[in-house]
Amino acid sequence: xxxxxxxxxxxxxxxxxxxxxxxxxxxxxxxxxxxxxxxxxxxxxxxxxxxxxxxxxxxxxxxxxxxxxxxxxxxxxxxxxxxxxxxxxxxxxxxxxxxxxxxxxxxxxxxxxxxxxxxxxxxxxxxxxxxxxxxxxxxxxxxxxxxxxxxxxxxxxxxxxxxxxxxxxxxxx
Amino acid sequence: xxxxxxxxxxxxxxxxxxxxxxxxxxxxxxxxxxxxxxxxxxxxxxxxxxxxxxxxxxxxxxxxxxxxxxxxxxxxxxxxxxxxxxxxxxxxxxxxxxxxxxxxxxxxxxxxxxxxxxxxxxxxxxxxxxxxxxxxxxxxxxxxxxxxxxxxxxxxxxxxxxxxxxxxxxxxxxxxxxxxxxxxxxxxxxxxxxxxxxxxxxxxxxxxxxxxxxxxxxxxxxxxxxxxxxxxxxxxxxxxxxxxxxxxxxxxxxxxxxxxxxxxxxxxxxxxxxxxxxxxxxxxxxxxxxxxxxxxxxxxxxxxxxxxxxxxxxxxxxxxxxxxxxxxxxxxxxxxxxxxxxxxxxxxxxxxxxxxxxxxxxxxxxxxxxxxxxxxxxxxxxxxxxxxxxxxxxxxxxxxxxxxxxxxxxxxxxxxxxxxxxxxxxxxxxxxxxxxxxxxxxxxxxxxxxxxxxxxxxxxxxxxxxxxxxxxxxxxx
Numbered sequence: 001x002x003x004x005x006x007x008x009x010x011x012x013x014x015x016x017x018x019x020x021x022x023x024x025x026x027x028x029x030x031x032x033x034x035x036x037x038x039x040x041x042x043x044x045x046x047x048x049x050x051x052x053x054x055x056x057x058x059x060x061x062x063x064x065x066x067x068x069x070x071x072x073x074x075x076x077x078x079x080x081x082x083x084x085x086x087x088x089x090x091x092x093x094x095x096x097x098x099x100x101x102x103x104x105x106x107x108x109x110x111x112x113x114x115x116x117x118x119x120x121x122x123x124x125x126x127x128x129x130x131x132x133x134x135x136x137x138x139x140x141x142x143x144x145x146x147x148x149x150x151x152x153x154x155x156x157x158x159x160x161x162x163x164x165x166x167x168x169x170x171x172x173x
Numbered sequence: 174x175x176x177x178x179x180x181x182x183x184x185x186x187x188x189x190x191x192x193x194x195x196x197x198x199x200x201x202x203x204x205x206x207x208x209x210x211x212x213x214x215x216x217x218x219x220x221x222x223x224x225x226x227x228x229x230x231x232x233x234x235x236x237x238x239x240x241x242x243x244x245x246x247x248x249x250x251x252x253x254x255x256x257x258x259x260x261x262x263x264x265x266x267x268x269x270x271x272x273x274x275x276x277x278x279x280x281x282x283x284x285x286x287x288x289x290x291x292x293x294x295x296x297x298x299x300x301x302x303x304x305x306x307x308x309x310x311x312x313x314x315x316x317x318x319x320x321x322x323x324x325x326x327x328x329x330x331x332x333x334x335x336x337x338x339x340x341x342x343x344x345x346x347x348x349x350x351x352x353x354x355x356x357x358x359x360x361x362x363x364x365x366x367x368x369x370x371x372x373x374x375x376x377x378x379x380x381x382x383x384x385x386x387x388x389x390x391x392x393x394x395x396x397x398x399x400x401x402x403x404x405x406x407x408x409x410x411x412x413x414x415x416x417x418x419x420x421x422x423x424x425x426x427x428x429x430x431x432x433x434x435x436x437x438x439x440x441x442x443x444x445x446x447x448x449x450x451x452x453x454x455x456x457x458x459x460x461x462x463x464x465x466x467x468x469x470x471x472x473x474x475x476x477x478x479x480x481x482x483x484x485x486x487x488x489x490x491x492x493x494x495x496x497x498x499x500x501x502x503x504x505x506x507x508x509x510x511x512x513x514x515x516x517x518x519x520x521x522x523x524x525x526x527x528x529x530x531x532x533x534x535x536x537x538x539x540x541x542x543x544x545x546x547x548x549x550x551x552x553x554x555x556x557x558x559x560x561x562x563x564x565x566x567x568x569x570x571x572x573x574x575x576x577x578x579x580x581x582x583x584x585x586x587x588x589x590x591x592x593x594x595x596x597x598x599x600x601x602x603x604x605x606x607x608x609x610x611x612x613x614x615x616x617x618x619x620x621x622x623x624x625x626x627x628x629x630x631x632x633x634x635x636x637x638x639x640x641x642x643x644x645x646x647x648x649x650x
Contacts (some may be wrong), residue, residue: 006213012215013222020226024234124310128235147231152388171477 079105079169086161086168088114093122096157100165107141107171110134110162116154125151133158142166176552181325186369189194197469202601203520209275220397222471224257225250227390248302250542252381255295256394259370260401261287267404277495277513286346302335306393322488328375330468337373342366346614357467367405374398391634409508416507420430420444424459425481426498426504429448434563435473435496436485437503443478447510450517451538455509459485468508472646474534474621476542485564496519516543519616521642525609527629529555529621530563535646536620537568540575547576551609554581555595555621580608593628595622605632613637620646 055081081103089096094116101109112134115126129151136145143163148155188390189327228250236246265272265285272281281438290325301315308318322329344350377394422441426579430436454472458465474485488494514535524543528536533554540552552572562581582603582623592599605612613636619629626645633643 001211001214002207005215009211013218016222016226016231017221020223020229021234023226024232025228150505151232168521 010071010168034143038066077125079171081110084165085113086163086165086170089157089161091116091153091157093153096154096161097159098161100162100169100171102169102171106136108167112158116157122154126154129154130158137162193464194545196603197488199519199522201607212474213272213275215543217463220257220261221254221392224253227388227393228253231388242306243376244302244309245306248299248306249381251295252299255292255299255375256373257397258288258292258295260294260397263366263370263401264404267401267408268508269404269408270326272592272604273511276512277518278511289343289346293339296336296339300333311453326376327379329380331372332376332380335369336575338365338369338372342369357597365516393624402420408551413506413508413509416447420447421526422482422505422507424499424501424505426501427499429497430485430563432561433488434486436483437496437499438481438483438591440481444482449473449477449482449510449538452515452535452543455484455508455511457483458506459496459508460501460504461495461499464499470511472512472514472535473510473538475538485531485534512646514618514620514644515539516643518544521611522546523549523611523615525551525605525612525615525617527555527617527619527621530557530561532620532622532646533563533568534620536618537564537571539618540568540571540577543576545575548578549611550575550577551578551611551615553608554579555593555625556581556583557585559583576610591628593625593632605635606630606636616642618646622645 079102082098082101084102086098086100095114095118099113099114100107100109101111110133112126112130115130116122117126129148132148132151133145133155137143137159143159145159145168180522185196221517232280233246233249236242236249265281265288266283268278276284280446301478304315304319304322307322308315311318311321313321319333323333324330328424341362342365345359351359362649381415420441420443424437425440426438428438451473455551456468456470458468471484471486473482475483484494499602517538526536526546526548527539528534538550543550550572552568554562554565554568562583563580569579582595586592586594587596587599590599594603611616612633617629617633617638621629626647630643630645
């Protein structure tokens with residue numbers, strides 16, 4: 001290969017990688033604060049649904065146990081405090097269901113009842129992605145948050161389940 | 174012995190003008206080939222860059238934020254780059270016409286061979302790093318992790334088998350081992366590489382999610398896989414079969430040129446459409462008992478005349494010896510034409526042809542099909558004795574026709590001297606430069622046994638010839 005062409009090939013390759021890097025920066029940024037957040041011990045219940053060993057969280061929040069005040073009639077001023085079950089969403093990587101905890105008219109927590117767990121890779125993705133989505137949701141106070149790339153299935157199913165929980169709560173954001 | 178035709182007497186000025194135009198044409202053709210080569214090489218670099226970019230775009234960089242994930246991250250990257258290069262290897266071996274025309278089939282295969290070991294190392298690194306990386310995540314040692322992968326995870330057992338096949342392919346391809354095994358055994362084991370690629374595919378869907386829906390990676394990898402497998406199928410199977418059927422080639426005569434040397438002439442339909450050039454080779458398969466399962470590469474020994482193709486073969490192996498028993502009318506199937514040991518790869522106006530023993534066959538054919546003005550060509554032939562210079566009369570006639578200078582060096586090489594010359598020529602002080610005074614401004618075509626060829630190339634480089642001027646066909650593959 002001639003020197004000039006080698007130079008262009010090298011620069012072109014660098015540019016392609018740079019574009020990829022730039023496209024991936026979103027995930028990098030959202031990963032950073034989250035790793036600090038999980039280190040400081042924010043509750044991020046992740047249930048893997050299988051006997052996988054790496055669940056680093058507190059135990060599964062069972063939907064029946066965790067929904068003591070489900071669906072009391074909403075007051076005119078806004079949704080009633082309580083924990084609302086989201087719908088069960090099936091993906092090719094497993095089933096996803098979340099619960100929304102509403103307190104004082106705000107989303108105060110999102111509890112993952114079940115996350116994608118078709119194989120260990122999905123479990124890893126769940127564990128990585130769910131805390132990110134949760135923190136984005138808590139910040140945005142809505143299920144309309146950006147997709148976490150690298151975990152598209154989990155994110156979409158998570159948000160879909162959450163939206164149905166918010167609908168059940170009559171939460172309009 | 175030197176043979177020179179009388180100088181042309183026709184309008185010298187006009188000839189000079191035509192000559193420069195030809196020079197420009199040759200130069201243009203050469204530059205176009207260089208550009209095409211650079212473009213194809215750039216595509217290879219880009220393919221690796223795209224793989225890395227897709228990995229990063231999918232959030233791959235997050236693996237490198239914490240120390241425990243770095244092993245997994247590198248493990249994934251090595252697997253991705255390894256798969257990409259493995260498919261490039263496949264494409265290089267597919268004998269795609271544009272690659273053959275640009276680099277030559279032999280160079281493409283040389284790169285294919287060069288990639289073999291690195292690709293195996295990348296795939297092994299992929300396997301071991303993920304055994305460690307996922308093992309850490311699961312709290313298992315790498316061996317327990319491997320067992321867990323094989324037992325519990327979808328498609329992982331066949332992925333491990335694929336790695337085993339890949340090791341078998343690379344090990345049997347290593348030159349040392351290859352010399353101890355028969356070509357047929359090596360070939361069959363080599364077919365396992367397709368098995369390795371296909372067996373590795375499912376885990377890329379289910380575990381790696383390289384093909385996850387809605388991602389660019391999906392399209393990139395699908396295009397690459399489909400492209401590689403399709404090019405193998407099209408160029409190594411469909412086109413050769415279709416071409417063999419269309420041209421309906423049959424043996425028309427078998428002639429003995431010298432003891433142990435036989436010319437096979439084949440005629441068929443529409444031979445011009447093959448666009449074969451002197452200096453190119455085909456892989457031939459003769460549909461005769463005991464021969465049909467064995468395909469051999471032989472160069473054309475004559476420029477195709479539109480009706481027939483001719484090869485000249487010395488009985489170096491058992492396959493060649495059987496050619497003598499071929500009967501006229503025998504059906505012949507073929508793959509080809511291949512190779513750029515042809516006039517099309519010339520970069521200057523003049524040419525020097527050097528052939529040893531049976532290496533004369535492509536030399537004779539390329540001389541015949543080359544576009545050369547009188548006095549522009551020099552032919553140097555080597556043989557250890559007078560019987561070892563084959564197709565001699567034909568070559569002599571061709572040199573007269575083209576007004577080419579012909580030098581024949583007969584006799585064994587001098588003892589204890591590392592030279593390609595005969596003892597006689599060596600003692601007379603002959604060299605490439607005395608045999609072919611125009612050589613520095615010529616293209617040099619060499620065909621002979623590899624060690625001998627290397628010596629000619631060495632002398633040519635000492636004279637200052639550039640790589641692009643030297644075309645060497647080594648016939649012991």
